[in-house]
Amino acid sequence: MVPDAEPRTAKGADRVAARQQEIAALEAVEQRLLWLSASMVDHANRVRPNPSGMKVGGHQASSASMTSIMTALWFHALRPQDRVSVKPHASPVLHAVNYLLGELDESYLTTLRTFGGLQSYPSRSKDPDPVDYSTGSVGIGATAPLWGALARRFVEARFGGAGTGRQYSLLGDAELDEGAIWEAVQDPMVPRLGEAVWVVDLNRQSLDRVVPGIAAERLQGMFAAAGWQVITLKYGxxxxxxxxxxxxxxxxxxxxxxxxxxxxxxxxxxxxxxxxxxxxxxxxxxxxxxxxxxxxxxxxxxxxxxLGGHDIHALTDAFDSVDDTRPTVIFAYTIKGRGLPVEGHPQNHSSLLTGDQMTALAERLGTDPVRPWARFPEGSPEASLCTRTAERLRRPAHPLTSPPAVPADLGRPAPRGTGTTQQALGRVLLDLTRRAPEAAEAIVTVSPDVSSSTNLGGWLNKVGVWSPVDVPDWFADDSETILHWRERPTGQHMELGIAETNLAGLLGELGATWSRWGRPLLPIGVVYDPFVNRALEPWSFGMYAGGQSILVGTPSGVTLAPEGGAHQSVTTPSLGIEQPGCVAYEPAFAIDTEWCLLSALGNLGRPDGSSAYLRLSTRPVDQSAAAVPTDPAARERRRRQAVAGAYRLRQHERPVVTIAAMGALVPEALAAADRLAALGHGADVVCVTSADLLFRALLARRGQSDGPAWILDQVFPAERATPLVTVVDGHPHTLAFLGTIRNTPVTTLGVTRFGQSGSIEDVYRHHGIDTDSVVTAALDLVG
Structure with missing residues (x-):
């Protein structure tokens, strides 16, 4: 019914009157959100002192195009079980909404983009008011609710307590240029997510211009082809x-x-x-x-x-018509800067209103520029709407459940014969189902269609594949089928398509269930290590938002010799050092992999927790070379050192050089030490399991950060300080800092060029990380 349609009955007249009153109150709230968001940005740029003169910014125009949409959503459609991802440049509107709902103190309205104040973009971990999804990395915040929906479904199916609820994404039309958007839309899991609702702020402007042809019809067709309900709000x-x-x-x-x-x-x-x-x-x-x-x-x-995106009637009707059996996208035509003097201007993205313009805006909107943060008068329809909305959206608290205890050591004897760290991953997961079943129950693994090639096959056969409903396994009776694909709501493995960005986004949301519903999970994602770089942005953003998970990159390095340069990772070891919020490990032996993985699992799902990155290899290594002590106390000392970052693998009576190696290149370090000894030069060998933790220990010893530093004295004692050769299957600067522990001369060996196919011997020789190269570097150092 159109707003002024003639009612046929008294009851119909009452409904029309009530609807008109609701619309009037919503439109008044919309105008107040426009004022508050513009005022926050104005105060940050024009009122607050700025001694440095650096630009502050805040996006008044981008906020203005979203006020109608966010008014209709929060004050009409939203329920307490729903979650919303807000486009980054509309963060002032989100804070204004929270302020009107009593979720943000007035003192924060003057702190936009200050240290410790309101963040530039919505942040779950840093903003003082409720934020459902951190956004800011274009495309990642928009897709996060899809993975949040999957994480909620997983928790509800296996443990209960997560309930239901829609997952809204409010995104700008420019975000539809991002590949992450379409990788997510096309993932085979997404068409099942009827709770997903995207609202596209179709303002047809980019940062610098009006986009000549936004091709809305083509975009709508792409969503429809992916199985989404498409609602278009072009005109009001x-x-x-x-x-x-x-x-x-x-x-x-x-x-x-x-x-x-x-x-x-x-x-x-x-x-x-x-x-x-x-x-x-x-x-x-x-x-x-x-x-x-x-x-x-x-x-x-x-x-x-x-336009439809600014018409409260059209917006509320659209939210009421969402079909919850499939994902929905609402294309809401809007005007960038709607209601501001800069509306529709091609360069309004970063423009700021002048003082005179703010005064004129206040007069038009009926606000007081002297008291910019005034709330609605007590007893007014608008104040009543805010009160009712706040009561409606009040969420129940979810007490935090402590994560299950993870053993530090499974107690099995160190493996003998040859083996790989990649194989150890699957074995540890299976061992946990027998030796620590409560911890194993909380594990959920994710992979982009490479479960068998990353040694998750045994685990997958044991725990099954997660699905919201039971799916027949048509190959269950096929004797030649080794990998059994049993899909059921109790499964613990989630399989997405091959896009690593989707996997990392899902990891972030699975790793955030402890803070959303009080149910900690232990998520592990496995990708080819060369593609960790593709997964890094969404995974990093997930950690920024409080998600805790383990990312396993395997196989790795130029050790993957026959597969050639396209599948050989070079920069990932140093990325592990540089990435905040996670601990990076690169073990050399199966027992080290077990210890490091267990330690990483034990750090998940809690307020002081941390993510982890494990870089594993498919190179078969003689496991006896680990020389794990059989004495329980000595074994525990080795475990503590391995988990802390390094241990001394070989110790010479009179060392003149130390070789520090990480991961797959430890065999070359040991072979080089043997040859140096034959030449009369004693060499110590240090097995580095985490360059990341060693670097942190170095910072702690210098007083530059908090944390333990004991590992440095145990592995690099002053009395055994000698010239140092470091070798890693990755960029050599990864271990270059080790020379600063005792200020010793250091030669760093590693990979600085794109690789090529060949045998390990040929490829190692090509990059100068073979045994001959280690020996030569050591001889040069000892003179």
């Missing part, structure tokens, strides 16, 4: 009513055919100029001119701006 009720009048069909056709730049230019025209330009030319010009001649100037300018 005012324009739709105008289209029904004589000349209305011509006006609709004219606007529909109009390019974005021309439409935006009309928004900047004075009424008399608008009457000249809007009719255009041709046969439709006269009917359009006749139609708009019946409108006064205010009606004409209002009609042109009456």
């Amino acid at each position: 009720y005012l324009l739709e009513k105008l289209f029904t009048r004589p000349g209305g069909d011509s006006l609709r056709a004219r606007i529909d055919a109009m390019g974005n730049p021309e439409y935006q230019r009309l928004l900047r025209c004075a009424p008399e100029r608008l009457r000249e330009r809007l009719p255009g030319t041709g046969s439709t010009a006269a009917p359009i001119a006749g139609l708009i001649a019946t409108l006064d100037d205010a009606e004409l300018t209002s009609a042109l701006r009456n």
Whole structure:
């Protein structure tokens, strides 16, 4: 029913009156959100002292295009079980919403983009008010609710307590240029997510210009082809009513055919100029001119701006019509800067209102620039709406459940014969199901369609694949089938498509269930190590938002010799040092992998927890070379050192050089030590399991950070300080800092070029990380 449709009954009249009252209150809230968001940015840039003179920013125009959408969502459609990801540049509107709902103290409204204040973009971990999803990395925040929906479903199916609820994404149309968006939309798991609702702020502007052809129809078709419900809000009720009048069909056709730049230019025209330009030319010009001649100037300018994304009637109706059986996308046509003097201007993205413009805005919106943060008067319909909304959206607390205890050591004898660290991953997971079943129950693994090639096959056969419903396994009776694909709600492995960005996004949300629903999980994602770089942005953003998980990169390095340079990772070891929020390990032996993985699992799912990155290898290594002590106390000492970052693998009576090696290159270090000894040069060998933790220990010893530093004295004691050769299957600077522990001369060996196919011997020799190269570097150091 249109707003002013004639009611047929008294009851119908009451409904219409109630609806009109609701719309009036919503529109008043919308105007107040526009003012508050603009004022926060204005205070940050024009009022607050800025001694450095550095630009502050804050995106008044981008916020203005979202106020209608966020008003309709929060104050009409949202429920306490729902979650919302807000586009980064609309963060002032989110804070304004929280302020009106009593979730943010007034003192914070003057702290936008200050240290310890309101963050530039919504942040779950850093903002003082409720934020459901951290955003800021374009495309990642928009897709996060999809993975949040999967994480919620997983928790609810296996443990209960997560309930239901829609997952909303509010995103700008420019975000649809990001590949992460389409990788997520096309993932085979996503069409099942009926709780996913995306609202696209279709303002047709980028940072610097009006986008000539936004191709909305093509975008709508792409979502529809992926199985989404598509709702388009192009025009509001005012324009739709105008289209029904004589000349209305011509006006609709004219606007529909109009390019974005021309439409935006009309928004900047004075009424008399608008009457000249809007009719255009041709046969439709006269009917359009006749139609708009019946409108006064205010009606004409209002009609042109009456797009669906700014019409509260259209927006609330759209939210009410969402089909929860499949994902939904709402394309809401908007005007960037709507309601501000800069609306529709091609360069309004970073523009800021002047003092005079803010004064004029306050007068138009009925606010007081002297008291910019005033709330609605007590007892007013708007204040009542805010109170009712706050009560409606109050969420129940989810007490935090402590994560299950993870043993530090499974107690099995150190493996003999040859083995790989990648194989150890699957073995440890299976061992946990027998030796620590409560911990194993909390584990969920994720992989991008490479379960068998990353040694998760045994684990997958044991625990099954997660699915919201039971799915028949049509190969269960096939004797040649080794990997059994049993899909059921109790499964503990989640399989996405091959896009690593999706996997990392899901990891972040699985790792955040401890803070969302009080249910800690122990998520492990496995990808080819060369593709960790692709997964890094969403995984890093997940950690920034409080998600704790383990990312396993395997196989890794140029050790993956026959597969060639495209599958050989070089930078990942140093990324492990540089990435905040996680501990990086690169073990050499199966027993080290077990200890490091158990330690990483024990750090998940708690407020003081941490993520971890394990870089594993497919190179078979003689496991007896680990020389694990059989004495329980000595074994425990070795375990503590391995988990802390390094241990002394070989110790010579009179060392003249130390070789520090990490991961797959420890065999070359041991072989080099043997040859140096034959030449009369004693060499100690240090097995580095975590360059990351050693670097942290070094910072702690210097007083630059908190944390333990004891590992440095045990592994690099002053009395055994000698020139140092470091070798790693990755960039050599990864271990270069080790020379600063005792200020010893150091030669760093590693990979600095793209690789190529070949045998390990050929490839190692090509990069100068073979045994000969280690021996030569050591001889050069000892003179």
